[in-house]
Amino acid sequence: MSDEALSADHETRAAERPEDPAPTPEANLDALESLRDIVFGKRLEQLEVLRDRVGRLKVTLAELHASADQRDAAAARELAERIAATDALGARLDELQARATRIESEARTALAEGADAAEALARRVDAAEALAERVEGEGGLAERIEHVERLTDRVDDIERLAQRVQDIDRLDERLATVEPVRERVVDEDLRAEDVGAVLPRAVAARARKDGQLAASLRPTIEDTLEASVRRNPQALVDIIFPVLGPAIRKMIGSAITSMVGSINRAVESSFTIRGLKWRMQAWRTKRSYAEIALMHGLVYRVEELFLIQRGSGLLLAHASRGPESEEPEVISGMLTAITDFVRDSFDVEQGSEVETFRVGDLTLVVKGGSKAVLAATVRGVPPPALHDRLQTSIEEVHRDYGRQIDAFDGDMESLAGVEALLEPNLLEEAKGRKKRGPASLVFWVLLAVVAATAVTSLVTNRMRAARVERDVRQLARTLQAEPGIVVTDVHEGDERWIVEGLRDPLAADPEELRAKSAVDGEDVELRMGAYRSLEPVFVQRRLLDRLSVPDTVRATWRDRTLVLTGPVYSAWIRTALQAVADVPEVDGVDISGLTPDPALDALLVSRAVLIAQRVPVDTPVTDELIASVREQVEGARTTAGERFAVELQVITLLPRAEDEPKARAQAATVVRLLERAGIQSTEVFRSPADLARPKPDDLMPAGDSPEIRFDLTVRLAEGGR
């Protein structure tokens, strides 16, 4: 209701009253009624509207309350209060209406009672009006509504807040589940355990996705590998060898199997008489036919030549002597794959070639150029000159056919002339008779084995080096342990190992010890200087050598004392004592068992006399000479008795070869004459070469001209010792 409207009502009332100074009850009632209609009708209308709005608000509030209830108890309480307030307002409005109704009834009564009453009623109405106004003014429903609206906003806020709180609750919940995870993340051990658990799957998943993982791991892995290899190469070798070796053999094995069929057929069909003989031999010796075939025949022979395009492995040209491979293109490809494999796998320098594959008697020689590779299959031992030849040949091929090779489209005709360059390399050097037949095919079986071995040997080279070192060091220890050998240094030379040391000439032969060891003679050089060992064995042996102990004497050792027993000519005892005294390593000599024998002394003397009697060859042999010799011999025999045998040697000294016939004739005469006189003798001729090496008992050096000497040797008779 607007203020304008109210003021208009007042004007109306003011206007009516002066016009009706004595109102009839009827008129008053009408007036009252219309007043009431005016005042209350509108009020009621408004109240109705308000009530309506309040009702709606109540509903809204109730709803809000309900929802707020769920969300926020405090807000709900506040809301409840507000609602209660609104309720109170509603109650007061009800009360107002009730009072208005009462006033109306009172007014009716008043009308019935009199005009005064109407007056009073009018006053009461005014009061009611004022009351209504007050009601309006006091509450300011609009304000209230506004307030409620603000309240609604707040409820919205609260709602949002509640939402937040709910969110936070959920977060808390989630936090509770996250907490153990956080712990795991913070705890390094747990984390390591967790990562460990998923790592394999993670790696696999990533590897499936792309190569990034491998790419990023590669440097680390390579570095680690490199470092570990550097620190302990043997370990890697030990790991790789068992894996790679068989793998390579397997690879080449598969290459072989494909060829074997046709080769076997070829071999079977090549039944010559000689082939049959070899087959028998193979059967007898349980070796392969091919091996036997190779044993006979040639020093070497270039069997087949393959000119192969680098990279593609396509066959550019092929030359052979005798039967050739059925599918040279396949061999060419396989060969390329094998050499590629070797190069890729063993990091052979780019462009450099693995030049030979060899086992036993079979060799594949490979010479590479930038565009093509020449491979020769050689049976036997290829001479170094062959390598040079093949090298020259591949260079010629590059020079003359380089452009054609670049443009090669698979048509071998485009390189028609190149065979002419290759054919001169089909060399051979025969051992004896010529050999023909299935060699070329047999060769392929063996070549495959050769290749397998060669590739393996590449792997094993390093392993082999390690093994050689181990064996050499073992050999050095063996040598060191050997009496009379001292090892001073073991080191690696350019080509072989070098073991340096000293050796007593009486010690065991180091080469022999080496031969018994695992070391190949080509892998080690033994550099041994001479020295004298002071070890008892050597001291004793040297001493006895020097003493030249007579046959009649036994020499034994009691610790470091030399014990001599037996009969001996007296002069030797002194010699022995002297010799022993010169050797500080020998404590002494026990000569209590030596018996000086006068007979031996006498023999020694007569021998001296006899040797003094030497006769130039050109002097005639006289009876006196013969008689004198006989006398000496018989005298010695008598003295020596049964225990000793006395032998006469007629020694002819021949310082010049041209005197020999004359000297021999003379010696024969002497021997014959002695025999006639009853004396047996032995002839000995000493040539110029013999004389160049004097014997220790050559007391008298030979002169320039030939002479005959009479020499008595005494030795213990058989069974006399």
Next chain:
Amino acid sequence: MTKQKKVCMLGAFAVGKTSLVARFVKGIFDERYLTTVGVKTDRKDVAVGDETVRMVLWDIQGEDELQPIKPSYMTGASGCLLVVDGTRPETLDVARRLKIWGEANAGPIPFVMLLNKVDLTADWALQDEDLQGDNRPGCRVIQTSAKTGEGVEDAFRILAEKMTAGDA
């Protein structure tokens, strides 16, 4: 006139590369599964018009996907057979990757894609729409079976033709 051509077999593990070569070259199929190491070469002549193409087939033995093939394998190749196992759709992805790898190492050579093991109809797992984009002028797609021989001659012959067409 006879022309040699290097042809590389490419494809995932156990798709049938070796079996296809054996079928094509020797006309045999061996159910036993052999894996070996390294590269094996084989030879087969194919007549194209009045020319003979001598295909030198390079087959990697027992190659597995974790072990990258050496680029030298592709050097000088004139053509390539990409083998897919029709019962294992993942081998198609491998073949596609190998095609890119092969072209990177051997240049733009003709490829023929073989969807092998077509005899295993019950297990067949490739739909035509899977192959959209594979069957292009540079790369024919052919269904084959090393077991029955179906499509094998065709596949090799088509590659031989493409390789000689490249020469002209």
